[in-house]
Amino acid sequence: MTDLTSSRFAEIEFIQPLLARLNELGYTQATPIQQHAMPAILAGRDLIAGANTGSGKTAAFALPLLQSLSTSKSNSNRNAGNIVTHLILVPTRELAQQVANSIKSYASHLNGAVKTVAVFGGVSANTQMLALRGGADILVATPGRLLDLISSNAIKLDKLNTLILDEADRMLSLGFTDELSSLLEMMPDNKQTLLFSATFPEQVKALTSSLLNNPVEIQLQSSDESTLVQRVFTVNKGQKTALLAHLIKQHQWKQALIFVNAKNSCNHLADKLSKRGITAEVFHGDKGQGARTRVLDAFKSGEVDVLIATDIAARGLDIEKLPVVINFDLPRSPADYMHRIGRSGRAGEIGLALSIIDHEDYHHFNVIEKKNKLRLEREQVAGFETIEFEKNVFASAEKVQAKPEGTGKKKRKKKKQINADIWLGSAE
Known part of the structure; x- marks a missing residue:
């Protein structure tokens, strides 16, 4: 496993083209989510990672992917057909394009060795089908458009090595359940699965057990040092x-x-x-x-x-x-x-x-x-x-207080009065 006891990218065992690009971008210090996630990803572990927005989650999974693709023969099967080896699922079109652009930027010194494609709805599928000829090393996709392309035989998922759910809480929510289930059925069981999000509600955490195999869990959400x-x-x-x-x-x-x-x-x-x-x-x-x-x-x-x-x-x-x-x-x-x-x-x-x-x-x-x-x-x-609101609240509270005992209104009176006090800052 790569040693990330230091947070400097220059001291991480990335290949020189990646380090050169990070230097150009002004990236010298790895963020906490990058420090914790990258060793696990490079070691092939499944991962559930929660960290604040703007904490560098895209680079946390993109850089290890590029490192692995560049130092192994994992991309040699791409030319064998319309297969994809690493899939990143995202909930929106704009995020798909943004993630793909970031990965292409990080890979700019790899001389085209890694093929990254973004597919999403709202635009012509024909152009995306042409881009997928010969497959892709990294595919960034929204679920609906990906299913459309699979049904047209433009891409296959049976050789998938890595599945990443970005904004995983949204991807695992009710709105994407059917599409995600259909896609999972087309993927091999022995793949690496990575979940990244800023939030992981309890109901979402309950769904992860069937997706992940002995995962590393990272939870770094904190407002203590927020800007x-x-x-x-x-x-x-x-x-x-x-x-x-x-x-x-x-x-x-x-x-x-x-x-x-x-x-x-x-x-x-x-x-x-x-x-x-x-x-x-x-x-x-x-x-x-x-x-x-x-x-x-x-x-x-x-x-x-x-x-x-x-x-x-x-x-x-x-x-x-x-x-x-x-x-x-x-x-x-x-x-x-x-x-x-x-x-x-x-x-x-x-x-x-x-x-x-x-x-x-x-x-x-x-x-x-x-x-x-x-x-x-x-x-x-x-x-x-909020003078008008204050008057309305206190007027309602006074009416409730005027109700005779035993009418069932006593508890309701207490609740309204407390709410008014909190609003006005007079109670904890």
């Missing part, structure tokens, strides 16, 4: 958009990623911001792949200041030095909160994650905090104080 600042602003119902526009103008954010929960909410919020003099682009599943790529590239380059997106932008996307992420709608899943805010504060950069909540969001944000072991101060912005 991401999390804040919560309370506001009266109906004033969220006004507060959002105020914050954007006040801080003059040049890149702000705003999350909502539905496709039509993206357009609706963009229209409301436009009436307040703020131009925003939208990013959701109903947009064609070409349009999605263009708007994301424009946002990354700084041509677009405000991007309103659904959760397809919450998974794995690396937007360099993104200053702020805003939850306009709270995510339905507490795990998705961590994935959303992880778009900012990546790779040691300072970032800010804001959640704008009104009283209807309060209980759900409590759940998000509990599941993610957080406790954030509720703040107010001058001019947007």
Whole structure:
């Protein structure tokens, strides 16, 4: 097993072309997830690895793959047909392209010895079928498009050496269960399986036993040394958009990623911001792949200041030095909160994650905090104080207190009063 007692890439037993490329990219220190995961991968162990977003998980599995392919004959079977030896499954099109681009970048000094292909929906399958002629050493794919290509005999999985699930919690969730089950049936049993994600909810952990063989488990999620600042602003119902526009103008954010929960909410919020003099682009599943790529590239380059997106932008996307992420709608899943805010504060950069909540969001944000072991101060912005909410809560509490004893309302009164106190910061 490679010795990673030192965290310097130069002291790790990678081949010279990889080290040269890492030096060009300015990568000198291996991150904790890379230090812990790479020896296990190089030793052929199955792995379940959890680490914060922006912690270097892609390099943690990509570099060992490239090392193994370059120093063995594992890629010699590629020309025998349309087979793939290493498969990386991801939940979104954008992540598939991003991971493939990262791997190609790391492999730029390998003189084309490793063939990496990305396949995903929303674009022509014919071009991808042509790219897969002769097979691939590393295939990055979304499950649906991969199944389509298999049904067209464009690729085979029966010689697979390594399966990687990136954003594994999402890949093992209900939405991908049928597709993943179909793909697993086409793969050999004696393969190496690697699971990477920022979060591993308990219900997902229960599914891993059938996928992994005596795995190494790495759990490095921590907020202790995070460079991401999390804040919560309370506001009266109906004033969220006004507060959002105020914050954007006040801080003059040049890149702000705003999350909502539905496709039509993206357009609706963009229209409301436009009436307040703020131009925003939208990013959701109903947009064609070409349009999605263009708007994301424009946002990354700084041509677009405000991007309103659904959760397809919450998974794995690396937007360099993104200053702020805003939850306009709270995510339905507490795990998705961590994935959303992880778009900012990546790779040691300072970032800010804001959640704008009104009283209807309060209980759900409590759940998000509990599941993610957080406790954030509720703040107010001058001019947007939650006076109306405070009056409504206390009025409701006073009515409950006025109920006669023995009506079954005593417990309910107590709960409402405590919630009001917590909101106002007068109780623990």
